[in-house]
Amino acid sequence: DTAVSQTPKYLVTQMGNDKSIKCEQNLGHDTMYWYKQDSKKFLKIMFSYNNKELIINETVPNRFSPKSPDKAHLNLHINSLELGDSAVYFCASSQQLPGLATRNEQFFGPGTRLTVL
Amino acid sequence: QKEVEQNSGPLSVPEGAIASLNCTYSDRGSQSFFWYRQYSGKSPELIMFIYSNGDKEDGRFTAQLNKASQYVSLLIRDSQPSDSATYLCAVIRYGNNRLAFGKGNQVVVIP
Numbered sequence: 001d002t003a004v005s006q007t008p009k010y011l012v013t014q015m016g017n018d019k020s021i022k023c024e025q026n027l028g029h030d031t032m033y034w035y036k037q038d039s040k041k042f043l044k045i046m047f048s049y050n051n052k053e054l055i056i057n058e059t060v061p062n063r064f065s066p067k068s069p070d071k072a073h074l075n076l077h078i079n080s081l082e083l084g085d086s087a088v089y090f091c092a093s094s095q096q097l098p099g100l101a102t103r104n105e106q107f108f109g110p111g112t113r114l115t116v117l
Numbered sequence: 118q119k120e121v122e123q124n125s126g127p128l129s130v131p132e133g134a135i136a137s138l139n140c141t142y143s144d145r146g147s148q149s150f151f152w153y154r155q156y157s158g159k160s161p162e163l164i165m166f167i168y169s170n171g172d173k174e175d176g177r178f179t180a181q182l183n184k185a186s187q188y189v190s191l192l193i194r195d196s197q198p199s200d201s202a203t204y205l206c207a208v209i210r211y212g213n214n215r216l217a218f219g220k221g222n223q224v225v226v227i228p
Contacts, residue, residue, distance in 0.1 A: 040220065041155075041203055041220065042218070042220045042221075043205060043218040044218070048214060048215070050214075055214050058215075090160055090161075097214050098209045098213065098214055098215060098216050103149065103166050103168075104149075104209070105163045105166070106216060108160035108161050108162070109160060110159070110160055111159075111160050
């Protein structure tokens with residue numbers, strides 16, 4: 001069974017459209033994240049949730065809205081897509097918040113490659 | 118100053134040699150340090166973590182941490198073509214809720 005899954009794997013869309021990416025983890029973890037990895041491979045945190053509560057919102061435009069219906073799911077909705085949103089978006093999860101344990105491994109989903117035309 | 122810096126460009130090593138990667142961090146309060154490996158088109162996966170000064174070995178990988186100098190390194194011994202990937206350094210401070218990543222170093226092992 002896949003630990004962290006994301007759908008879709010690829011997303012090609014026009015500027016101005018609205019799209020969603022879904023993420024699910026079956027590890028029983030409390031904390032989930034969204035990361036954006038740009039063309040230069042830099043991995044940057046966007047959001048984190050702990051037990052459905054928003055913990056981090058890292059100066060992301062408010063066109064991006066995460067939603068966590070339960071602690072196993074964290075979805076990302078993007079309104080009015082722009083060219084600069086093209087990137088790979090990774091969902092990840094960890095047992096608890098990063099700063100609470102010495103080792104708190106984050107498990108990453110396979111990524112969603114978003115291309116905005 | 119970036120939180121986590123990995124400055125060297127792509128690293129090419131012959132098969133069987135040692136690949137050495139360095140990472141420096143700016144927050145002196147950082148407590149745990151991670152190395153993730155990311156194959157092209159795939160997601161990052163954790164290969165090493167370290168939180169005490171000194172060396173930690175796991176198979177062909179050794180992580181080295183020097184908190185006084187604020188650097189952490191990764192050595193890959195007996196490099197194999199399957200080690201060709203991008204290696205991401207990541208750092209966390211206790212009480213901080215965010216794992217800070219470096220931009221990564223690409224390693225190419227030449228058969």
